[in-house]
Amino acid sequence: MGDTAAEKSIGGSQKKRTKKHLVLAAVMLAMFMGAIEATIVSTAMPAIVADLGGFQLYSWVFSAYLLMNSVTVLIYGKLSDLFGRKPIMFFGVIIFLIGSTLCGFASSMKMLIIFRLIQGFGAGAVMPIATTIVGDIYTAEERAKIQGYLSSVWGISAITGPAVGGLLVQYVSWHYVFWINIPLGILSLAGLWLFLHENVEKKKHEIDYLGAILLTVAISSLMLVLVEGGSHWAWNSWQALSLFTLCGLTLAAFVFQEGRAKEPVMPFNIWKERSIFIANITSLTTGIMLIGISSFLPTFVQGVMEQTAIIAGFTLTTMSIGWPIASTMSGKMLISLGYRTTSIIGGVALVLGSIFFVTMSTSVGPIWAAAGSFIVGIGMGLTSTAFIVSIQSTVEWQQRGIATAANMFMRNLGNTIGAALLGGILNNRLSSYLNENAAEAGKKLTINSANILLNAKERAQLTETVREVLQNGLTLSLHTVYYVVLIFALISLILVFFIPKKGNSSV
Incomplete structure (x- = not known):
């Protein structure tokens, strides 16, 4: 249903003028710029902290970017449906480049955090609209294959990001970690300007400003409490309770507002489509899984298996x-097997990969961890590609932007919830174990004592008993985390069985 009306709405002449493959290259360049940001900044952070100081604000360099990215992604998706993809994408990339430039000039950690907010404000447009542009210019059959190319951007950025970041920090300066975005962004803008042509219907729109404000406040308060709760604030503190209350009130007001707005930021009618509802809820659960694996796997490999940071990075x-690889394979699978079967195979892979982590021990070595990580990657590639192609084929052009953005927002939300939930589980389990075994260790051990395991020199200075207690505690705690990850993998698998069977033989 989505394609016939959608292609008519953007005009047949637009497809003739738009140079698809050159637009795809520009889109992939923009996505690469956004994707590499996480890995390249992570690599540079020790050098940044050494230069600027403010270690206590370390996590906020990432949280500020995540917060603003998550807050704006839905709003950009809706604006792209109203005014076209091209102007909103341009705005987002330009703001991202301004933020990147300013980050390179930061002279304090607080300045860097403010500039990261600006960078995140622009980044919220890049991923969803880039994916939506591909949905616009390619047919349903073509999208399945092209989404595999888009997913490859993440793989390339994950491999090249740490290497490029390390080289820049070692041989040039950490400032260039941010400035490297500038040529990439300019090339992407040039490609979109020259080769993407839209015929957007010109009419006066009634922008839902109140809905946008309520959504921003609701998401900001939720993200803030999930990032800070359990670490800097107790969950029952006045700060956390106030933010939860604010989130609840503004969310209720947002739902009410969307029901009466002529052009709502979030048209809830798209959630009535079962395939979209299931895809979005499953993206939430896989987002929780994803952060649980990527955040804590290196800790197990370094702290328990006593491997180097390079090997820990390899397992991820x-x-x-x-x-x-799976995203590329899914192109043919979606055509021959359909969305539902492809998603089920992906869901099975998520469960199998999670079982690897639950059964992980010192004796199996990092290859076991890497194998589990690879299988989870296969599951993520199959499910995420199936979801995006399914969503974009279900809705009309006028709703494709917000529908794509909603799915990405749910994964972002899953990442943030997962970081808070699984981080809390890890800390509570480790704290309890260390308190129970304090007598055996012969000294007072805290959660922060586990940091010693991640430094080879400091770890070598520990007594055999203390090291054993810390490693046993960390193993037990991380296994608890991975059991929760397995539970979410099983929930994800169960959910995809509810995807409608219609169209199971072809896309």
């Missing part, structure tokens, strides 16, 4: 290899 990199 295999996920970024499996993901694009």
